[in-house]
Amino acid sequence: MNKKQSSLHKKYAKLYAKRQKLEKKLLKAENKNDNDSVLALSSQIDNLEKEFSEVRNDKVRFLTELNDQDNKKLQTLSEQYDVLSQERSKWMEKANLRIAPDGKLKTLRHLNKVGQRKAQKLVRKMIAIAEKMQELENRINHRNQDIDKIKLDKYVPLGFFVRMIKFWKSIPYEKQQKIWGYVFCLPWVIGFLIFFLLPISESLWWSLNVVKPDKGVLTIKWNGFNNFKSLFTDYVDAYGNTFANVLANSLVSLTLNLIVVVIFSLIIAVLLNTKFKGNAFVKAIFFIPVVFNATAIYFAGEGLGGRLSSSMSGNFTIANDFNNLLRSMSLPDRFTSFLVTAVNQIFSIVNMSGVQILIFLAAIQSVPASLYEAAKMEGATKYEMFWKITFPMVSPIFLTAAIYTIIDGFSKSSILGFYDIAKGQSAYGIASAVAVMYFIFTLVFIGAVYYIMKARLFYYDER
Amino acid sequence: MTKDSQVLTNLKKKINAIQLNIKETIKTPTKQRILKDKIANFFMNILKYVLLYGLCFIILYPIIQQVAVALRLPEDVNNPTVLWIPETFSLLNFRAAMAALNYWQSLRNTVVIAFGVTVLQVVVTSIMGYALARLRFKGRNLIFSLVIFTLIVPYAMISLPAYINFNKWGMVGKPITLFLMTGFGMGIKSGVFIYLFRQFFRGIPEELEESAQIDGANVFQVFLRVMLPNARGAIVTVALLAFVWQWNDNYFSALFISENNPNMSTLATQLQYLIWSIDQALRNAGYYAFIGQDISKNPFFFSMIQNAGGILTMLPLLVLYFFVQRLFVEGVERTGIVG
Numbered sequence: 144m145n146k147k148q149s150s151l152h153k154k155y156a157k158l159y160a161k162r163q164k165l166e167k168k169l170l171k172a173e174n175k176n177d178n179d180s181v182l183a184l185s186s187q188i189d190n191l192e193k194e195f196s197e198v199r200n201d202k203v204r205f206l207t208e209l210n211d212q213d214n215k216k217l218q219t220l221s222e223q224y225d226v227l228s229q230e231r232s233k234w235m236e237k238a239n240l241r242i243a244p245d246g247k248l249k250t251l252r253h254l255n256k257v258g259q260r261k262a263q264k265l266v267r268k269m270i271a272i273a274e275k276m277q278e279l280e281n282r283i284n285h286r287n288q289d290i291d292k293i294k295l296d297k298y299v300p301l302g303f304f305v306r307m308i309k310f311w312k313s314i315p316y317e318k319q320q321k322i323w324g325y326v327f328c329l330p331w332v333i334g335f336l337i338f339f340l341l342p343i344s345e346s347l348w349w350s351l352n353v354v355k356p357d358k359g360v361l362t363i364k365w366n367g368f369n370n371f372k373s374l375f376t377d378y379v380d381a382y383g384n385t386f387a388n389v390l391a392n393s394l395v396s397l398t399l400n401l402i403v404v405v406i407f408s409l410i411i412a413v414l415l416n417t418k419f420k421g422n423a424f425v426k427a428i429f430f431i432p433v434v435f436n437a438t439a440i441y442f443a444g445e446g447l448g449g450r451l452s453s454s455m456s457g458n459f460t461i462a463n464d465f466n467n468l469l470r471s472m473s474l475p476d477r478f479t480s481f482l483v484t485a486v487n488q489i490f491s492i493v494n495m496s497g498v499q500i501l502i503f504l505a506a507i508q509s510v511p512a513s514l515y516e517a518a519k520m521e522g523a524t525k526y527e528m529f530w531k532i533t534f535p536m537v538s539p540i541f542l543t544a545a546i547y548t549i550i551d552g553f554s555k556s557s558i559l560g561f562y563d564i565a566k567g568q569s570a571y572g573i574a575s576a577v578a579v580m581y582f583i584f585t586l587v588f589i590g591a592v593y594y595i596m597k598a599r600l601f602y603y604d605e606r
Numbered sequence: 607m608t609k610d611s612q613v614l615t616n617l618k619k620k621i622n623a624i625q626l627n628i629k630e631t632i633k634t635p636t637k638q639r640i641l642k643d644k645i646a647n648f649f650m651n652i653l654k655y656v657l658l659y660g661l662c663f664i665i666l667y668p669i670i671q672q673v674a675v676a677l678r679l680p681e682d683v684n685n686p687t688v689l690w691i692p693e694t695f696s697l698l699n700f701r702a703a704m705a706a707l708n709y710w711q712s713l714r715n716t717v718v719i720a721f722g723v724t725v726l727q728v729v730v731t732s733i734m735g736y737a738l739a740r741l742r743f744k745g746r747n748l749i750f751s752l753v754i755f756t757l758i759v760p761y762a763m764i765s766l767p768a769y770i771n772f773n774k775w776g777m778v779g780k781p782i783t784l785f786l787m788t789g790f791g792m793g794i795k796s797g798v799f800i801y802l803f804r805q806f807f808r809g810i811p812e813e814l815e816e817s818a819q820i821d822g823a824n825v826f827q828v829f830l831r832v833m834l835p836n837a838r839g840a841i842v843t844v845a846l847l848a849f850v851w852q853w854n855d856n857y858f859s860a861l862f863i864s865e866n867n868p869n870m871s872t873l874a875t876q877l878q879y880l881i882w883s884i885d886q887a888l889r890n891a892g893y894y895a896f897i898g899q900d901i902s903k904n905p906f907f908f909s910m911i912q913n914a915g916g917i918l919t920m921l922p923l924l925v926l927y928f929f930v931q932r933l934f935v936e937g938v939e940r941t942g943i944v945g
Contacts, residue, residue, distance in 0.1 A: 316819060316825075317742070319824060319825055320741045320742055320743065320825055321741070321742070321743040321744075323737070323741055323824075323825040323826060324737045324741035324742070324743035324746065325743060327733045327734060327736065327737035327741065328734060328737050328738075328749055330730060330733075330789065330790050330791055331730065331734050331749075331753075331790065331791035331800075332749070333790050334787070334789075334790025334791045334792040335752060335756070335790075335791070335792065337790065338764070338768060338786075338787050338790060338792040339756055339759075339764065339792055341767070341771065342763070342764040342765075342766075342767035342768045342771065343759065343763050343764065343767075345767035345770075345771075346763045346764070346766070346767055349767070361770065411658075411661070414654050414657065414658055415658070417654065419651075419654060419655065419658070421659075423932070423935075425658050425659070425662055426935050427928070427931045427932075427935070428662045428665055428666060429661070429662070429665070430927075430931070430934070430935065431665055431666075431669075431924075431927070432665060433847070433850065434846075434850050434923055434924065434927045435669070435920060435923070435924070489661075489664060490664055490668075493661055493664055493665055524643055524646075525643075525647070525650075526646075546757075546758075547798075550757060550758065553760055554760065554761065559762060562762050566766065571766060574762075574766060575766065577762065578760065578762035578763045578766070579763070581760050581762055581763075582759060582760055582762075582763050585758060585759075585760060586758065589758055
């Protein structure tokens with residue numbers, strides 16, 4: 144059907160275009176008073192007209208055929224509709240019953256309920272059928288218009304794109320939204336499959352195999368869980384720690400960092416949100432760690448093994464200067480070392496919490512000001528306002544900030560040392576095993592944090 | 607005498623009255639509270655200023671120190687009198703660092719890669735964020751949870767197989783690897799940006815969209831003409847973060863590009879090998895014999911050049927940051943990153 148329709152349309156469009164060309168030529172010729180060519184062209188047009196009228200008749204016949212079919216469909220649909228409406232009226236009678244056939248209230252109620260339900264269902268069906276009928280009627284009307292135009296030779300065939308656009312516009316907005324949604328997500332989904340799911344599944348597979356690159360070709364041999372076993376027993380990082388040790392250490396340091404960073408960034412965000420002198424300046428400075436790559440410089444400091452050792456990276460931290468200062472004040476050693484580590488920690492914490500401060504600042508500013516005004520009217524102090532308004536309103540963000548901190552902390556974790564070692568030995572299976580362990584570790588950690596926080600902190604419902 | 611005594615007694619009475627007044631005012635609970643509040647506020651203010659400006663100092667200190675050290679003359683390495691301001695300013699360290707970083711070429715590479723990646727990130731993640739925020743289609747929630755999932759998975763899971771796949775496709779050593787990954791929404795922390803845009807678009811009132819619909823705009827037009835112009839803050843934030851993270855990235859850039867094609871290496875990856883390259887160059891030139899062990903074995907000698915390299919790497923970023931800083935802060939504050 145569709146093929147026939149499109150071929151007919153193509154024929155029609157071709158002939159129409161040809162005729163138009165010829166008519167234009169004819170006009171030109173008439174303007175030039177070129178009688179010979181006028182005669183030739185008009186005879187050509189007459190010939191074409193014969194063909195064209197045939198095609199037109201074909202098209203009209205075809206369209207009327209389609210219309211007849213649709214009319215039949217319409218009839219059946221309207222019959223269905225009538226049947227449904229009759230059924231519905233029956234059910235409605237039951238729903239509107241006032242006296243039950245057996246005189247009991249229970250059965251009456253039951254009948255009313257069932258009748259209403261059934262009637263509603265039927266109404267839904269009827270609406271669907273009515274919509275279909277409307278569509279069909281529209282189509283038939285459209286075709287009738289086209290037939291009239293073709294009979295009067297006023298029908299202009301539309302190009303492919305115009306027809307597509309017309310078709311597109313005829314789709315209701317909700318469906319369009321669906322289609323656009325898929326179109327917008329398509330690149331991401333492709334990327335997800337090729338650059339995410341494929342590598343991850345390969346990593347999972349490799350972690351259970353012995354994988355060695357051999358002249359550009361990977362040889363893969365089944366190894367079961369031996370990779371994980373040897374990872375825990377044979378491997379030692381640059382400082383002589385076993386894998387289990389490093390895992391435990393990073394767990395402890397991550398937990399500490401998580402708590403400190405989240406609380407610290409909340410405090411700083413609250414302070415930054417207040418009015419004080421040099422607000423813009425301080426804000427600008429506080430976001431430098433977001434831009435400034437401290438790690439690149441620290442990484443560079445680790446180079447050259449024995450020659451530079453650790454003395455170099457130590458020489459340029461604040462802690463060292465601070466240490467010298469305190470020593471010169473002849474304070475007790477234990478005290479100075481405590482202070483020095485504290486300052487050093489502050490430095491690293493400030494560097495870690497740039498984005499978290501941003502997150503909290505945005506959250507605090509999205510708290511409606513009317514709440515604070517109302518609290519002020521009631522005579523609340525700033526302290527109370529913080530605990531009763533800011534904290535609960537911001538609490539859902541704790542999870543966001545915490546997860547960001549965890550992810551960020553993991554990407555700098557010392558577990559990656561094992562990964563580099565295994566990769567350096569081109570033992571890809573073991574490297575994948577490290578990655579998988581690392582992934583599981585992250586997942587468990589985030590899951591635990593999510594579980595703990597979700598119970599404690601989600602007072603305010605999400606939109 | 608009597609006059610004086612009278613004046614005195616009057617004064618005493620007045621003073622007593624004032625004291626009584628003060629006592630009474632303090633006794634009333636509301637005024638007491640106000641006084642307390644004022645005192646607490648005063649101390650909080652002091653604490654605030656000390657904390658904020660102190661932290662500012664802690665952030666700025668290493669940068670200032672880097673500049674000071676980098677400007678020092680190499681011979682002043684062992685000079686204990688030079689602490690902050692160099693005795694003789696010299697750009698020798700910068701020259702050495704520039705040579706070791708292969709500065710102009712690496713800068714060009716970094717800018718090209720970071721710029722391309724930024725544009726792709728903004729385009730892809732804004733479209734995704736809009737689709738996830740406003741368009742209702744089946745599987746939307748599934749896709750959003752997958753986006754969050756991509757954030758949780760560490761790079762180590764992806765990098766090695768991805769590298770081998772790229773090697774198979776003959777793309778390793780070319781920036782197209784990074785462009786492809788970001789173009790298909792798998793760039794550095796793309797998930798964060800998608801999340802950010804989604805939250806932002808959810809904050810824009812729906813009436814705006816509906817009025818555009820009634821005027822006959824289709825979904826793409828609504829996105830392009832109505833939503834994007836309102837998302838300036840989010841765009842600035844995402845663009846800056848994408849640019850900076852790509853600029854500082856030495857994981858993917860090193861693995862996919864510069865380890866296989868030194869001509870395409872970026873500043874961040876060059877900085878990583880700065881010391882090795884200096885050491886190698888000096889050894890090859892026989893420079894060590896010339897300067898003597900007391901200087902060359904001093905760790906300061908390398909860290910000066912390294913500091914200069916760090917400054918050279920970060921300088922363009924800092925300049926950029928101070929240009930867009932105000933927009934960035936405003937953008938973040940209005941984005942409502944959170945939801």
